[in-house]
Amino acid sequence: MKLSILGCYSATPRIIAHTTSQILETRGHLFLIDCGEGTQVEIRRHKIKFNLIKHVFISHLHGDHYFGLVGLISTFRLLTRETDLHIYGPKGLKDLITLQMRLADSWTNFKLIFHELTSKSSELIFEDEKVSVYTIPLDHRIYTNGFLFKEKAFERKLNLNKVEDLNIDKAYYRKLKQGDDVVNDQGLLISNETVTFQGHQPKSYAFCSDTAYKEDIIPIINGVDVLYHESTFLESHAHLCEKTKHSTAKQAATIALKANVKQLILGHYSTRYGGLEGFKTEASSIFKEVLLANDGKIFDF
Amino acid sequence: MKLSILGCYSATPRIIAHTTSQILETRGHLFLIDCGEGTQVEIRRHKIKFNLIKHVFISHLHGDHYFGLVGLISTFRLLTRETDLHIYGPKGLKDLITLQMRLADSWTNFKLIFHELTSKSSELIFEDEKVSVYTIPLDHRIYTNGFLFKEKAFERKLNLNKVEDLNIDKAYYRKLKQGDDVVNDQGLLISNETVTFQGHQPKSYAFCSDTAYKEDIIPIINGVDVLYHESTFLESHAHLCEKTKHSTAKQAATIALKANVKQLILGHYSTRYGGLEGFKTEASSIFKEVLLANDGKIFDF
Numbered sequence: 001m002k003l004s005i006l007g008c009y010s011a012t013p014r015i016i017a018h019t020t021s022q023i024l025e026t027r028g029h030l031f032l033i034d035c036g037e038g039t040q041v042e043i044r045r046h047k048i049k050f051n052l053i054k055h056v057f058i059s060h061l062h063g064d065h066y067f068g069l070v071g072l073i074s075t076f077r078l079l080t081r082e083t084d085l086h087i088y089g090p091k092g093l094k095d096l097i098t099l100q101m102r103l104a105d106s107w108t109n110f111k112l113i114f115h116e117l118t119s120k121s122s123e124l125i126f127e128d129e130k131v132s133v134y135t136i137p138l139d140h141r142i143y144t145n146g147f148l149f150k151e152k153a154f155e156r157k158l159n160l161n162k163v164e165d166l167n168i169d170k171a172y173y174r175k176l177k178q179g180d181d182v183v184n185d186q187g188l189l190i191s192n193e194t195v196t197f198q199g200h201q202p203k204s205y206a207f208c209s210d211t212a213y214k215e216d217i218i219p220i221i222n223g224v225d226v227l228y229h230e231s232t233f234l235e236s237h238a239h240l241c242e243k244t245k246h247s248t249a250k251q252a253a254t255i256a257l258k259a260n261v262k263q264l265i266l267g268h269y270s271t272r273y274g275g276l277e278g279f280k281t282e283a284s285s286i287f288k289e290v291l292l293a294n295d296g297k298i299f300d301f
Numbered sequence: 302m303k304l305s306i307l308g309c310y311s312a313t314p315r316i317i318a319h320t321t322s323q324i325l326e327t328r329g330h331l332f333l334i335d336c337g338e339g340t341q342v343e344i345r346r347h348k349i350k351f352n353l354i355k356h357v358f359i360s361h362l363h364g365d366h367y368f369g370l371v372g373l374i375s376t377f378r379l380l381t382r383e384t385d386l387h388i389y390g391p392k393g394l395k396d397l398i399t400l401q402m403r404l405a406d407s408w409t410n411f412k413l414i415f416h417e418l419t420s421k422s423s424e425l426i427f428e429d430e431k432v433s434v435y436t437i438p439l440d441h442r443i444y445t446n447g448f449l450f451k452e453k454a455f456e457r458k459l460n461l462n463k464v465e466d467l468n469i470d471k472a473y474y475r476k477l478k479q480g481d482d483v484v485n486d487q488g489l490l491i492s493n494e495t496v497t498f499q500g501h502q503p504k505s506y507a508f509c510s511d512t513a514y515k516e517d518i519i520p521i522i523n524g525v526d527v528l529y530h531e532s533t534f535l536e537s538h539a540h541l542c543e544k545t546k547h548s549t550a551k552q553a554a555t556i557a558l559k560a561n562v563k564q565l566i567l568g569h570y571s572t573r574y575g576g577l578e579g580f581k582t583e584a585s586s587i588f589k590e591v592l593l594a595n596d597g598k599i600f601d602f
Binding site: 012062068100103 | 312313314315316338339341342345346362363364365368369371372375376379380391393394396397400401404405406407442443
């Protein structure tokens with residue numbers, strides 16, 4: 001998986017602080033997660049091809065997470081896109097985008113397929129043979145979901161020397177990659193493990209923003225490779241979390257620890273702090289594997 | 302008048318080409334004209350104080366002219382603005398902004414006053430003792446207005462030596478500045494011209510974007526100091542004007558010539574051309590006083 005941070009600051013876009021948007025590349029997909037104002041320009045800056053984005057996931061309808069969506073759709077239209085675009089987000093988004101197209105009398109030639117979310121339980125919202133995506137219900141001022149991206153098992157890799165030595169017909173290679181045992185030219189049953197290696201380890205990524213500290217998400221994200229959890233505040237402003245329904249860096253780290261995740265990426269920082277080091281220091285006191293998101297940063301895992 | 306070009310390119314925002322937005326400073330007002338995506342960041346870049354913007358004029362509801370408006374309003378809210386904001390734009394804008402606030406469950410503390418435009422004739426939409434603003438009905442694919450900003454007459458300036466020599470009481474200075482004749486301490490009628498100089502020359506600015514070539518606007522903008530007229534295309538793409546309802550640089554210049562304006566600023570360029578010089582060359586063949594808008598450029602007149 002490759003995660004490109006297009007923006008990771010809260011509230012309002014500034015010259016050097018973009019609001020939330022990320023691209024997750026996994027198994028041939030480019031998933032766009034949230035789309036703050038100006039996201040289309042950041043996509044250009046990252047030299048990501050617009051046409052490869054086929055699925056957009058919107059966590060909630062606060063502007064810093066979606067004000068760039070209508071402009072992105074409009075640009076896709078102007079560039080004469082023909083590829084379908086799937087949009088997963090809270091109920092209301094479809095009406096809003098449709099109203100803007102009606103006012104502009106500008107309709108897309110490509111299919112715009114809205115998957116409006118209303119459930120308060122985690123649900124499977126996308127699945128193909130390689131990846132599944134689930135919602136992660138969060139606790140924010142308005143209806144909000146995080147998203148869990150799970151790669152499915154990769155095919156096993158052939159031990160080419162062994163399959164030749166044991167006279168296995170090439171027609172069986174596909175079954176072997178899928179983990180099945182096969183019969184060789186001499187009629188002997190060959191157990192899969194003797195002629196294959198384990199495939200790549202499937203990865204998982206959980207995006208959780210915006211949210212107050214919510215232990216209910218722990219079973220959903222348990223054991224993920226990477227958790228992006230918002231940390232709007234440092235401890236000095238912990239008293240603001242309850243009213244604003246945001247988290248501190250320490251709360252994000254506590255979720256990471258309890259959910260037994262491998263790595264935690266912090267983001268959705270308030271711009272009131274001089275730098276980001278305070279977020280890392282406070283989170284690291286609870287959970288060791290902490291990384292800081294920043295605009296333009298790319299994480300490979 | 303001081304005109305700051307925040308963005309002057311058509312269609313879609315790019316890293317170094319912002320969509321339409323300008324700030325016109327005149328007689329203590331900062332008028333925001335159009336508000337493409339990312340305008341709020343450009344306002345920050347120009348170090349323009351958000352609170353001084355009290356009037357926003359939206360020409361039409363194509364995204365490159367207004368997608369930044371909801372984000373700007375949202376930022377004003379987050380910065381706890383209390384000053385009223387007046388928005389002049391096509392009918393539909395109020396519903397759209399209100400829907401976005403409802404979906405976010407985020408309402409402004411300041412008053413948001415919409416002046417929805419529907420007239421197809423030029424009308425006075427703002428007036429105080431110093432400035433008037435009129436609409437300029439344009440010819441585009443959807444309902445569109447340009448805007449004419451006219452300074453009212455400045456006060457006359459006192460010739461201080463003369464008023465003292467002629468024994469005019471200070472109580473009469475205000476009347477003199479307003480152009481009246483007055484009586485001096487000896488009971489003599491003093492004609493205004495003998496003791497005052499002409500005040501500053503009032504200026505006028507017409508913003509016309511987006512529009513096809515439309516001679517109907519000539520009487521409205523006749524004699525303005527500065528005309529900003531869109532020139533999306535060069536002659537090589539003149540055939541696209543009719544369908545897209547845009548203008549060429551030559552058409553913009555023809556309007557400038559026929560309307561007897563003092564200076565023409567070109568803008569709303571298609572990004573298909575390598576540079577901007579072609580626009581100036583083509584327009585100059587018809588009208589001499591041509592200037593090129595560009596992002597970040599400031600015009601004083």
